[in-house]
Amino acid sequence: MGAEFWTTPLSEQEWSAISLSLKVSLWAIVAGLPVAVFFAWLLAYKEFWGKSLVNGIVHLPLVLPPVVCGYLLLITMGNNGIIGKFLNETFGLNFVFSWRGAALAAAVMAFPLMVRAIRLSFESVDRKLAAAASTLGASPLRAFVTITLPLISPGIIAGLILAYARSLGEFGATITFVSNIPGETRTLPIAIYTYTQMPNGDLPAARLVIVAVVLAMVALVGSEMLTRRLSKVLHG
Amino acid sequence: MAKPSLDISVRRKIGSLDLELDFSASTGGLTAVFGRSGSGKTTLINMLAGLLKPDAGRISLYGKVVFDSDAGIDLPPDRRNIGYVFQEGRLFPHMKVKTNLLYGVKGGLRSEQKIVLDEVVELLGIGKLLDRRPHHLSGGEKQRVAIGRALLMNPDLLIMDEPLAALDDMRKHEILPFIERVRDEIVTPIVYVTHSVAEIHRLASSVIVMREGRLLASGSVAEVERYLSLSERMQEMQREQKSA
Numbered sequence: 001m002g003a004e005f006w007t008t009p010l011s012e013q014e015w016s017a018i019s020l021s022l023k024v025s026l027w028a029i030v031a032g033l034p035v036a037v038f039f040a041w042l043l044a045y046k047e048f049w050g051k052s053l054v055n056g057i058v059h060l061p062l063v064l065p066p067v068v069c070g071y072l073l074l075i076t077m078g079n080n081g082i083i084g085k086f087l088n089e090t091f092g093l094n095f096v097f098s099w100r101g102a103a104l105a106a107a108v109m110a111f112p113l114m115v116r117a118i119r120l121s122f123e124s125v126d127r128k129l130a131a132a133a134s135t136l137g138a139s140p141l142r143a144f145v146t147i148t149l150p151l152i153s154p155g156i157i158a159g160l161i162l163a164y165a166r167s168l169g170e171f172g173a174t175i176t177f178v179s180n181i182p183g184e185t186r187t188l189p190i191a192i193y194t195y196t197q198m199p200n201g202d203l204p205a206a207r208l209v210i211v212a213v214v215l216a217m218v219a220l221v222g223s224e225m226l227t228r229r230l231s232k233v234l235h236g
Numbered sequence: 237m238a239k240p241s242l243d244i245s246v247r248r249k250i251g252s253l254d255l256e257l258d259f260s261a262s263t264g265g266l267t268a269v270f271g272r273s274g275s276g277k278t279t280l281i282n283m284l285a286g287l288l289k290p291d292a293g294r295i296s297l298y299g300k301v302v303f304d305s306d307a308g309i310d311l312p313p314d315r316r317n318i319g320y321v322f323q324e325g326r327l328f329p330h331m332k333v334k335t336n337l338l339y340g341v342k343g344g345l346r347s348e349q350k351i352v353l354d355e356v357v358e359l360l361g362i363g364k365l366l367d368r369r370p371h372h373l374s375g376g377e378k379q380r381v382a383i384g385r386a387l388l389m390n391p392d393l394l395i396m397d398e399p400l401a402a403l404d405d406m407r408k409h410e411i412l413p414f415i416e417r418v419r420d421e422i423v424t425p426i427v428y429v430t431h432s433v434a435e436i437h438r439l440a441s442s443v444i445v446m447r448e449g450r451l452l453a454s455g456s457v458a459e460v461e462r463y464l465s466l467s468e469r470m471q472e473m474q475r476e477q478k479s480a
Contacts, residue, residue: 132326134313135285136340136389146339150330234330235371 005203014204016183017191018211024099024187025167028106029114029160036114036159043115044122061173062112070176073105077177101178102185106170110163117162121155122148154230161223165216188212241425246283246293246303255279255449261442263393263425268436268457271446272477277429280446281395284427285320286313298392319386319394319424323401325378327370333381334366340389351422356384359421360414376407380414387422394418394426400435415439433471 010018039058043051061069077084077095087093095101125148133143171189178185180194192208195201245258255276261267269277282288284295286302289310295303297318302311319340327336337353357363360380370378379399386394399415400408412435419426419439428439436443436457443460445452453460 128322128324128326129328131287131313132320132322133328133339135287135316135318135320136385137314137317137342138339139314140312147328235369 005206008203010207011204013182014191014208017186017188017208020099020102020183020186021168021188022215024102024106025164027100027103028110028167029163031103032107032111032114032163033156033160036111036118036163037156040115040118040122044119045127058115059112061109066109066170066172067176069108070105070173073101073108073173073177077101077104095178097178097181097185099178099184102170102174102187105173105177106167107163109170109173110166113166114159114163117159118152118155121152121158124155125151151234154227154234157223157226157230161219164219168212168215188215241298242284243294243296244280244284246290246295248279248283248288248290250279250288253279253449257446257449257451259444259451259454261444261454263427263442265441266419266426266428266439268440268443269427269429269446270431270433270436270443271452272431272473274448275446276449277431277446278397279449281320281397281427281429284316284393285318285395286311286316287320300392317389317392319389319391321379321382321386321394321396321399323398325370325375325382327373327378327381327385329370331369332366333362333368333370333373336370336381337366337385337388340385342389351387351390351424353388356387359417360384374407375403376410379403379411383414383418387418387424391424394424396426396428398429398431400430400432412438431474431477433474 039054042048043055043058074096075081077087079085079088079094079096084095087095093100095104129151130143130147133147134140138146168187169189170187171193174185174187175190180186180190186194188208188211192205192212195205195208241263242261244260246255248255253274253276257276257280269280271277279288283290283303284297290303290305292305293303294301294305297316301307301309302316303309327333328339331339337356341353357366360383362377362380362384365373365377365381370381373381379402383396383399396415400411403411415428416439428435430436440457442454442456444454445460445464453464455463
């Protein structure tokens with residue numbers, strides 16, 4: 001690779017893939033978080049009939065081929081799918097061929113990782129502290145928000161970072177569900193793949209690979225720093 | 237004798253313990269709950285505080301029914317207004333001592349309540365600790381903060397579950413005077429769980445003796461001692477416990 005690799009600025013398409021990926025991943029983890037906290041809480045603290053089934057479904061995206069997940073999303077969340085049709089007709093919410101669909105696919109694929117990290121920290125929190133809060137007059141909700149939630153925050157950060165990294169890398173489910181539309185669903189990995197299939201695509205592909213590595217590193221280092229600060233706040 | 241303030245009639249099976257209690261007691265001053273480990277002391281106070289649900293029965297405190305299985309009443313802990321000092325303190329690790337102390341204060345600092353922060357801080361000698369984190373406190377300091385936190389919620393009843401058990405002898409002697417001050421200067425009645433005869437003699441005005449999930453005796457310390465020649469029995473039980 002010559003000097004042009006370093007000197008040519010990123011093209012508009014390359015920028016668009018990067019910013020789209022960041023937007024999609026951010027929405028995927030932000031929208032997925034409350035749901036993940038709920039399921040982590042459910043699986044960590046509650047005993048109920050059908051728990052192993054729920055546990056299995058939560059973990060399914062981890063073991064299924066991503067293309068299968070994309071296909072399942074297409075038939076359930078597509079405009080003729082059971083849920084997709086309802087959302088489209090009731091709220092005008094459309095996922096197909098849209099960045100929203102890419103975010104949904106990323107959220108689904110990252111979901112098990114997020115749940116696992118948060119569930120672990122639920123399980124390691126001393127539940128006697130919440131009981132102590134209840135004797136001090138705290139409702140279950142207040143005890144959860146003021147005691148349990150701060151104490152599991154390192155697990156939430158870890159879950160968010162894992163899920164963010166997984167979302168950035170999401171390829172199979174996304175391309176199956178929402179295809180490869182520049183500026184709308186062509187995320188970083190899909191753009192890299194597309195460039196490798198094009199004549200003269202080597203240069204942009206290699207540059208986007210470097211961007212992907214940098215984004216992943218920033219996430220890792222950031223989470224490390226955040227976790228260290230949090231543990232100082234939490235444990236003095 | 238004063239009018240009974242605690243009416244309890246409950247059954248609860250938990251592990252190998254088959255607890256069955258039916259008694260009334262007046263809980264002015266400091267009432268000790270005495271018995272060896274496994275006699276059901278902690279089970280009893282957890283049912284009072286609402287942390288453990290009896291299988292059946294009825295509990296009323298100062299005429300307020302907090303549990304009645306027939307009537308379907310089971311007030312959650314946060315609506316019983318019972319302060320609880322746990323054996324291990326259970327301070328919230330992510331909050332400063334002052335935030336811990338104020339956690340149970342209803343309506344924030346400006347509320348008009350009988351027991352206020354300055355008084356508690358002075359009473360327990362914890363003024364210098366307010367800006368520290370629980371992590372940096374000694375065992376004795378943690379327990380003093382835990383007592384203060386429970387007092388500041390202005391409870392109708394203060395439960396202390398072997399608050400000295402996790403401390404060495406020196407720390408125990410450091411805390412005992414503070415518990416005496418709480419007993420003498422705050423009107424809140426105290427239920428104090430212990431298996432130490434020395435603590436009963438030093439702190440308690442009345443005592444409830446439990447054995448294998450049943451009530452063995454209750455009344456003033458002197459009455460109960462006469463009735464059961466308790467002192468002897470207590471020491472015997474303590475010896476057994478030590479050898480166990």
